[in-house]
Amino acid sequence: MADLRHAPAHVLVTDDNKVNRLLMTRNLELLGHSVRCAENGRMALELLQQGSFDLMLLDVEMPEMNGFQVLEALARDPRLRDLPVIVTSSLEGVANIARCIELGAEDYLHKPVNPVLLKARIGSSLEKKRLRDQQKEMVRRFVTPEVAQDLAQSGFALGGRRVQSTVMFADIRAFTALVESQAPEETIELLNTYYTLVFEAINSHGGVVNQIIGDGLMAIFGAPQPLADHAAAGVRAALDMVEMIDLLNAERVASSKSALRIGVGIATGETIAGYTGTHQRATYTCIGDAVNLAARLETHTKEAKRTILIDAATCAALEGRFPVEALGPAQIRGKAAPVEVFAVPWVGAKNEVASR
Incomplete structure (x- = not known):
């Protein structure tokens, strides 16, 4: 010493x-x-x-x-x-x-x-x-500051608690083809840039990115810390993500690089939030139908040819504050009955209407 x-x-x-x-x-x-x-x-x-x-x-x-x-x-x-x-x-x-x-x-x-x-x-x-x-x-x-705060206040314990939250899944479209067309170093730099932008969008609206897999991510709004109006926060974050990717694309196109496209799926409902894994290796996550549905909606953006898709519960929680497009029922993999799907358009400007 x-x-x-x-x-x-x-x-x-x-x-x-x-x-x-x-x-x-x-x-x-x-x-x-x-x-x-x-x-x-x-x-x-x-x-x-x-x-x-x-x-x-x-x-x-x-x-x-x-x-x-x-x-x-x-x-x-x-x-x-x-x-x-x-x-x-x-x-x-x-x-x-x-x-x-x-x-x-x-x-x-x-x-x-x-x-x-x-x-x-x-x-x-x-x-x-x-x-x-x-x-x-x-x-x-x-880990995120919210998870660090939860660990400091509550300590670590495997298991979870029931919370009302909004879950987001996001993914870069045609990422495999993009990787094949450039050097690995350029791909890493692109991912770092991408995550810098989307983390800012998510964190600034109270969301927590709890999972990153390659070019995809999962974010939670409403856990581990409670978040008022978590559905609207998730949609605002998604719109900010699309806006920042659009600005990034202007620079990429000017440099003769291909534009990025993303897909975002958002669902709201009761989830079990907590630490899963073992005492040697664990992660903070949410489990529930809303998680599965958000992941399926993100995948469905390819078929629906829309950037942001939300479920009926998220749409209801928005209370008309955002313009949405009803796409009707869709057969989502893993769901027995068709699911009502809504798209949130992005028109290059703030599209939240005045609260009623």
Whole structure:
């Protein structure tokens, strides 16, 4: 482990004894750390809400709010629950130590605290925090902010819950032929450009892209975080996607490249949203009839020769705010009865009419 003098931390010392605070501060500053102090648990929580700290040294016996109560408060706060806490107390007994550890404390040191032991325990706690921060950054990089927020608030558990949501499937048309006509590097660059545009459209309307397979994607509106008017949000996102692809095509055609065409299927209904897979490898997704129907509608865009297709539930939820074209019933693969299908036209401009 690197010398902590080369990795300074911001430490909060919480102790009602002024002498203890001064001596602890001196020892920590000699190690290169910056220090703030609190005289009791209430003051400590106020400082934690105002600023960012890497570690807290916490006494147990304090007025107004003792150390046990502080640990309980930290455990209830998603933003603070991972803050490393080293309890420094004169309380004896295994029961007190066990209670602190059970409440989330990283370690427990008896007073008077040995400076060499304190340095070692601080180093170990900061290293664990660094690894946890790296893990959080990896989660933020490879999942959406909404899923990361859900993990932080609820934790990971296989299974799901029933939600009303809108599901979108989108795909690049004739992608196989496009791949065959250009170098692999050019295809990767095209996909990165494409996903930059469609992610922006989906995310800006509260959607979550939870699945990417080659040139296709699945997005959810209304999970993991609730979203008011999720059907309209999904349609707005689809229209923005088509508009941005149209602008991209102007540049591609000017560069003598073929234009991109996409198909989008959208369906609304009750789904089961949650984590599926195993504890070693899992993904956040939705399962239900609306998911299957959205996927089939995206495929049906080829036969219907329309860019955006929606189901009857989505159409009803729009309440006339968008122009739609009724295409009548269609026999969708996997559905026993014909399904009413509607197209949402894109005319090169905003086509949402004034709300009634």
